[in-house]
Amino acid sequence: MSINKLVGGDCGGNNSLVQLSNIVSRDASIAQPLTQADMFVHEFMGQNPNIPQTFNMNSLLNNIHEVDKGIIKSAPIPTNSQMQAIGPQVNMSWLPGPSTSFMPQQPLFRPFHMQQPLMQSKPISNVKIEYMNEEDVATATDNDVRAKAQEYVDGVKEDDELAYNQFMSFMKKLSAGELNLGETVDSDQRKLSKDEILDEMQEKYKDEWAKLSDVGDYWNTEEANGIAQEYSFTEGNIMLENKSALDIGKEKLKMGDIPGAVLCFEAAAQQTPDSAEAWFLLGSTQAENEQDPAAITALKKSLEIDPRQLEAYITLAAAYTNENMPKFAFMSLLDWLKASPKYNDLFPHDIDPKKLDLKSLETHVKSLYIKAAQLNPSQIDPDVQNALGVVFNITHEHDKAVDCFKSALMIANEDPKLWNRLGATLANSEKSEEAVDAYQQALNLEPGFIRARYNVGITCMNLGAHRQAAEHFLVALNQQYKSKNMHSESTNIDTSSSTIWTTLRMVCSFMGEHEVAKLVDERNLIELNKFFGTE
DSSP states (O other), X not given: OOOOOSSOOSSSOOOHHHHHHHHHHHHHTSOOOOOHHHHHHHHHHHHOOOOOOOOOOHHXXXXXXXXXXXXXXXXXXXXXXXXXXXXXXXXXXXXXXXXXXXXXXXXXXXXXXXXXXXXXXXXXXXXXXXXXXXXXXXXXXXXXXXXXXXXXXXXXXXXXXXXTSHHHHHHHHHHTTSSOGGGGSOXXXXXXXXXXXXXXXXXXXXXXXXXXXXXXXXXXXXXXXXXXXXXXXXXXXXXXXXXXXXXXXXXXXXXXXHHHHHHHHHHHHHHSTTOHHHHHHHHHHHHHTTOHHHHHHHHHHHHHHOTTOHHHHXXXXXXXXXXXXXXXXXXXXXXXXXXXXXXXXXXXSSOOGGGSOXXXXXXXXXXXXXXXXXXXXXXXXXXXHHHHHXXXXXTTOHXXXXXXXXXXXXXXXXOHHHHHHHHHHHHHTTOHHHHHXXXXXXXXXXXXXXXXXXXXXXXXXXXXXXXXXXXXXXXXXXXXXXXXXXXXXXXXXXXXXXXXXXXHHHXXXXXXXXXXXXXXXXXXXXXXXXXXXXX
């Protein structure tokens, strides 16, 4: 899979098949009442675990070992120049380094070797089983059931293994009339026809079926992509009591305390829910904090309050790009043109972009921004070049995107986000050493840039420098945990990025450090810091 992130985020965006599997898994997990026949089968399986094996995987597993060796041999080895570019191992708190906001282009997954349990065959008693058809079951009387039960009891009473199990006890009760089989089966259910059963199931699952049937609409919604309509605030935020939360958040942002700034801006948004500035700062800071879904929700709220915030549209478009939602990204870029006093004349009113398919929308947006850039060729507009860079990243025209970001940086060279996007685009173009320089600039300007720090680790992964990658991920996690003193003592909130934890676990697996991977599963940051020396 090619690297699909513009400024970091989860490994790949939401996938329709993943959403479908979630729904199917959820439906499959709904407990259904067992029929008597089901109970017989479950007991039989429990009594007879030694089921004949028809497929031997030993030869396949041996081949997997050979494949694994081939994969290991093909792992990329960083060159001396690349390792020098990465810099020394991260033992200092704010060591600037390389970053890629994209995930690795070709991650090498080592296959899991599963050991098949050894099964010993054991002879099963020769019990003759007779099956009843549906008509016989429907017309069977209690006397018929008792007779069949007695027949079974008499047939196996000499078998020591079968004479005293739970199923035999059940059959003895049936034959003696102590248990009526009709009591174990829902009489109403037995009378249902196949059509009635189908109608009942259709009514029960009609909402889920509607989602599955309307593929064109549902899977392209924000809901299906995990974007919440309402922002979920952190519980136990002590900054709610401070009326200067917004100003404190700005100071923390300048000092590089991204998680602390997030909590301050969350408090400010709760204190003054109609403040577009509070919501914008919350959204843009969450984007830097490797939390794009939360960023999208906050930025949309900000634009609902004040649609004139031009920077919010481009930040939102980048966040949508990270979540693999290109149509939403294109719509945000169109909204930027529409809201811009300088370029809103370019926006055609005879075209409804919502009715365009993705390819047509892509062409439409690209042509409008190229026109905007050509309005005044002698003067560079960094916002237009920035937006064009996002567009070309979505369309995988990375060389053009690099030119756009470099043009924007000629005017706005103090913008760490622009440097980070340039680095990501260079990395996606397999220009790792040039990307390192761009990431260095981003972290020099903002040492607490968690997304950039995370991207450093991704670059190390691409170069096969897994230990250095793990150290960078831990630096990012330590930064996120700095805000824990801003939670009330009664709460145990973990606001760290699941993406960083997941990628850290992947690195530990690449290193063969499976015991350390367990520490990642436990999110035991203290012991992980000791192991990697990042305290």
